Amino acid sequence: MRRESLLLGFAVAVPVLYFGVMLVAASTWPGYSHVTQYVSELGGPDAKHPAIFNVGIVVMGAVCTLSAWGIFGAARTVGGRRVMSALAATCIALFGVAMMMGGLFPMPNPLHGGFGLGFAMVLAPLFLALALGGRGGALTVLLLGSFAFMIATMAVMMGVGHIVTRANVGLWQRLNALAMFPWLGVTGLALARRIGGPTA
Secondary structure (H helix, E strand, O other): OHHHHHHHHHHHHHHHHHHHHHHHHHHOOOOOOOOOOOHHHHHOOOOOOHHHHHHHHHHHHHHHHHHHHHHHHHHHHOOOOHHHHHHHHHHHHHHHHHHHHHHHOOOOOHHHHHHHHHHHHHHHHHHHHHHHHHHOOHHHHHHHHHHHHHHHHHHHHOOHHHOOOOOOHHHHHHHHHHHHOHHHHHHHHHHHHHHOOOOO
């Protein structure tokens, strides 16, 4: 139980680390635009202090990967289905690996994309919602809403509707990040409360 609670704390830390690293790194680059520039540019060759972003993202990815096992254990503790819980945890872990690769291989390195493993995160809240079923309550609503939000923003980022341009790509990427990260932190808190962990 104590280990699960610690790992759920890692889940809570993931969005804090991601957005914190992004804001700190951006603050060291005068003229950097959150509207027109990709987040990964903060670790690229034009960044003033790329190590801030790259090291931070590696740490965040490692924390995310570890949090997956906390999500799995807590979901099982509250009665979640084993297979769906395992699939959700696997998706979260793969996303964490992709984030670590993103920091270890800064853009424009072809390995920066992590072989597309990050796309697995889109399915994580859906699998977790299916794992919890009727036991999820309001958390299930959040998970399904986050899944729909991720699908929508990812589709736009992939070119659906031709909405994304160089003038707004940064804005859309951050909207996608809002779909992709906060739900994990909220889920960590919610599951910690369910199992009575110290993060509750």
